[in-house]
Amino acid sequence: MLELKNITKRFGAQTVLDDLDVTIEDQKTLAIVGPSGAGKTTLLRIIAGLTPADSGTMVYNGAPTTAAALRKQGVIGVVFQGFELFPNLTVLKNITLAPTLQGVSAAAAERHAERLLAQLDLIAQADAYPYSLSGGQKQRVAIARALALDPQVLLYDEPTSALDPNLRQSVAELIDSVKQQGMTQVVVTHDMEFAKMVADATLTVAKQGSESNEA
Numbered sequence: 001m002l003e004l005k006n007i008t009k010r011f012g013a014q015t016v017l018d019d020l021d022v023t024i025e026d027q028k029t030l031a032i033v034g035p036s037g038a039g040k041t042t043l044l045r046i047i048a049g050l051t052p053a054d055s056g057t058m059v060y061n062g063a064p065t066t067a068a069a070l071r072k073q074g075v076i077g078v079v080f081q082g083f084e085l086f087p088n089l090t091v092l093k094n095i096t097l098a099p100t101l102q103g104v105s106a107a108a109a110e111r112h113a114e115r116l117l118a119q120l121d122l123i124a125q126a127d128a129y130p131y132s133l134s135g136g137q138k139q140r141v142a143i144a145r146a147l148a149l150d151p152q153v154l155l156y157d158e159p160t161s162a163l164d165p166n167l168r169q170s171v172a173e174l175i176d177s178v179k180q181q182g183m184t185q186v187v188v189t190h191d192m193e194f195a196k197m198v199a200d201a202t203l204t205v206a207k208q209g210s211e212s213n214e215a
């Protein structure tokens with residue numbers, strides 16, 4: 001279980017997150033919802049260790065920690081809204097690059113990537129470049145790339161917003177299938193219907209900085 005307590009974040013004079021508590025249960029999907037500008041992406045970036053909070057604490061599996069430490073340990077994976085694939089690398093290389101930079105052998109990284117490609121229905125795209133993929137395929141590559149680093153918690157920023165609305169159901173199914181494999185997931189979305197489809201619990205971030213955490 002990953003817990004954030006009393007998280008506060010300001011940008012200049014603007015308080016975006018005000019004394020927020022977040023509980024992320026193992027092998028569940030937490031949806032973070034709220035209106036535009038409420039601070040959902042900021043919260044996701046704080047959990048990922050990409051943006052520092054001004055104050056607050058983190059506890060992972062009962063032990064005090066920091067987002068930077070979790071990031072260094074590879075606990076957290078992120079699927080970005082725009083997918084952020086490397087345009088000059090094939091799908092396979094997009095997935096194997098980070099593990100090989102971390103010291104995994106090329107052969108082992110490729111074996112793992114091939115399993116992920118099969119699981120995410122991307123075998124035929126292994127040697128394709130990102131420009132030639134559909135939005136849904138790009139997203140699956142981004143998920144495979146995150147999974148290739150064996151995170152324990154996977155964060156998604158607005159996973160439906162860059163896709164055709166009729167893909168919403170398949171994104172929900174994909175998140176569910178990743179959950180069935182035991183992954184803990186956090187999904188930032190402004191889409192309440194989508195949140196209902198994927199979430200075991202929902203955290204509403206309000207614009208004024210108040211929040212509620214419902215099961």
Ligand SMILES: Nc1ncnc2c1ncn2[C@@H]1O[C@H](COP(=O)(O)OP(=O)(O)OP(=O)(O)O)[C@@H](O)[C@H]1O
Pocket residue numbers: 011016034035036037038039040041042043190
């Ligand atoms: N790096 C930054 N510098 C200054 N202000 C920022 C920065 N990042 C975010 N903000 C501000 O913080 C507030 C929250 O932004 P954030 O992107 O987290 O909201 P959001 O809930 O994810 O919104 P949306 O649903 O529109 O993506 C906004 O007012 C935004 O302008």
